[in-house]
Amino acid sequence: MEIVIVPDAAAGGELIAAAIADLLSAKPDALLGVATGSTPLPIYQALAARVQAATLDASRARICQLDEYVGLPAGHPESYRSVVLREVVEPLGLTEASFLGPDGNAADIAAAAIAYDRALAEAGGVDLQLLGIGTDGHIGFNEPCSSLASRTRIKTLTRQTREDNARFFDSLDEVPHHVITQGIGTILEARHLVLLATGEAKAEAVALAVEGPLSAAVPASALQLHPHATVVVDEAAAAGLKLADYFRDTYAAKPAWQGL
């Protein structure tokens, strides 16, 4: 696992956008797995700026969703489908035709989850999966004690996650209890995992995920199992890392040709 400590969220967004641009120049139709929440927004803004400046051609990129609320009405502005269309697909000049996501309104949620795993595999697998991290260490919506081998499936949110996400809704009561999320096993199949964490509220979860034991109690620790996982953190989110100086020295000495 590579840990990159950046000065702030904007620098993290630029760094990851540059890695995505490199991927798209090598593989124009790469399948990019995107995360929701506030953290990845600087990445999407940096990508959109490159597209607008015509320094990035993302026209053949394919976008797929990490997770989704169950039961929000179609077109609800906070469904993750709506968020990804608004924050990623439209700013990059793409259409829904280039977008894959699980159906959080399916009559048969279990079947919809299985169908989404199949759709990802049939699309050739995810080339680069962006991840955030919950304050409880979740990735996607894989809450603590999710199986490290889990596939896409329904999960129940913890109270903490519902409270964290209540800011996107009018009240806590409106935050759904259930979600469909790519499983940890599904996430680990992506060719490159890139987790961005910013702000002091994430420092404890980041330290446990990066330097703690591999444990289902901290789902993000599953990145330790992946051969190509990159964790980008700002100074505040890096505050709990005992090996921060080592990570800084390693990145400073990294050959430029290696990329992320």
Ligand SMILES: N[C@@H]1[C@@H](O)[C@H](O)[C@@H](COP(=O)(O)O)O[C@@H]1O
């Ligand atoms: N399902 C999403 C996660 O994918 C995201 O990483 C997390 C953190 O969000 P934020 O970046 O807003 O802190 O929120 C949600 O729970």
